[in-house]
Amino acid sequence: MPSSRHIYLPTEIVVQIVSYVAVDELGRQKTLYTCCLISRQWYSAAIALLYERPQVISGISFKRFTETISPPIGTRKNTLNLGSFVHRLNLSHLVHHSSNSLTARLLGRIKENLEVFIAPTLTFSINSLPALSKCANLRHLDLALVHEAIPFTNLKQSISRLPKLVTLRLPQSTILTDPESSKIPWPPSLQRLQISGRFNPLLIPTFTWPQSLTSLTLKNCSLLSLANLSSLLSSPQLGESLKRLTISGANRGLTLDSINAIPAFLPNLTFLSIPGDMVEESFFFILSHTFPPLALEVLEFGLPCAELKLNFTTKTFLGALDNGLESLRSVGFAEELVTDQRLEEDEGIDEILQERNKRRRSQPGAESQDDEEIVGVYYI
Template sequence: MIQYANYLPDELLLEVLVHLERWEIRERQTALARFSAVNRQWYDVAIRPLYEAPYLSGRAYELFVRTICPSVLAHIKPTALSGLVKALDLSHIVHQGSKSTTARLLGRTKTSLQIFIAPQASFAINCWASLSKCVRLRVLDLSLVSECISFQSLNQTVRQLGDLRELYLPRCSSNYEGITLSMNVRWPPKLQHLSLSGSVSGKFLWDMLRQPDNFPPTFASLSILHSPALDHQGIKALLCNLADSLTVVELRDLPIVKQGRFNRVLDWLPNLTSLTVALDYIDTRFGNMPPDFCPGRWRESKSLQSLTLVTSGKTGDPSRSFTAIDLYSLMDERFLGRLRYLNIAQSTDWENENEGAELDKENWMHRRWHYEGLTYPGTAEMTYERWTAETGMGQRMRPRLRILRNR
């Protein structure tokens, strides 16, 4: 008879779990649940990754709530599993659960929670108190919340989240305009990314404009999207106020912004390295390249390294539309000589061409910008083609063109 080992070292079991990390989240969760049901040893090894970032929807959400919150009162029946949850993604929860359940989950996982994505319908005022106690929280995503939120409650909560790095505001309307006095908008001391959406205009925008020093030194990334009342003048003022710190910006889904209004965004933000913008807001004059610019002035090239072009569904003057020819002209003239990563939404109907390889080859040969001071062994005897094909650093640093299929 074939004999099987009754015991495997923990090191081997951990190697199996490393392999499972590459799986899709739902398949991984099912495999981890079966893995932990083999015996006590396997349970001890798998229980932490099983609860670390669970996929919650339907029946799985109900079972998760019963496990983490076996009693309404935490001190009556506590569970050690609540301290294992690091990411609580409730984006797939629509009609299941309630607002009190969401508040209870936040209260139980407050000691370990690092990422929280709020549900659409079951997040309300009673969740703020529990949320403010999640002192290890790094990502707070409220973009799906449909209920009107209080900016005063939001401001008071984020002030207590000293480790928060990313904040996403909801798309819904707010009651900020009802505040009679200006509010001291203070952001967390380690905030790196802020996503503005919904009713980001009027008084709230004015309070942010007059308090630029309240943004922390770590702040470098800003997204402005799904803001029906925000025009290009308000956006320009905000970007210019934060020009010294911003390196990553996203501008899309802004209904009242017209064609060509963001042509000078590279002038407003001299340190910008990554830009996502809808083609609806730029035209053939994008970049504001001087008429006498030529490849010999490559040292004056803009700092932009990554460009993502999407569409917001608006139609402008077709004769002024920004096309692939316009983009590659900016690259050929070295005005966008540092551009290495290009992401194009499939909805733009651009041809799948990659004009960045020759430009990057020239940068590599002359050791410009990101290749300056390159000391990889053997590069002096290599061609650019060999370097990008045979070395790990070359594969990582080569330019990339990606078509976004879902945009």
């Protein structure tokens, strides 16, 4: 006759089991919830992981989450501070499922240990900034989907003292050259920045960059003419510190001359991604006469601005490899730009880059190479 007695497991074993469960991203939420229902012991082992990065992908899940984390006034509250368990919150799937006040209140409840926050489209507003300013452990802040116009000065003020913030993506409605904003410091540890929004051409010279910036993305910007882009990128500090630059095809006002100016201002880049149709023969002609050679290791021709074609020949590209692109080890093409002829020509490019990489690695004193680094041609 089977025994009805429960088998006791040491808490350390239960914690180990739950930690294995948490690795499975697809079934993580449901399984951890089930673990919490087994017993008090299992609840104490699983509850923190259950709320660490909640999956809030629908109106129903958001309602349940907010009612638990931030219950209505007058209702019975959980003795545990469940909001302190939240480390990552992605609200990008939500549209009309919240309100400005509810999002602000929710941020206030989870501020203690929040590390990653991806804001919703319609319900993140200036009301959320006071709570945001208290998220002292925040490392990644993504406001790229935010629709409401938030004054850049107010936003910058609220994040200026977040000591651990490394990555920031700004809203599309940002007016970046507000004179008052230049007086406010950037977060001290900010390294990766995505800029979206509008510039006042007359005030671009007043724009200041984060001191520790190493990666910059320009996406959904307006007025990226040669003069404006050159003025933005001509900062000596940026020329020294910036290692990665991505210019999306989703920008307005970008010209061929704008792209040609990049190597002159940013010779220390190791990664450059630019719209494939905004590069022409003159870009590689400039690189062929660039000395000393650029530090560039990865060059991507990303999604185009308008035309689904490349405006340069493989011969011209190869001509720059022995001059300004001596350090290049890989080149990427957006799949939308790939044709049968492109595939054939890419085989030749790939062979040259692979062979050159072998020679480089065989030289005395050559630095060891990360096995995950891509060498040759790849598609994005």
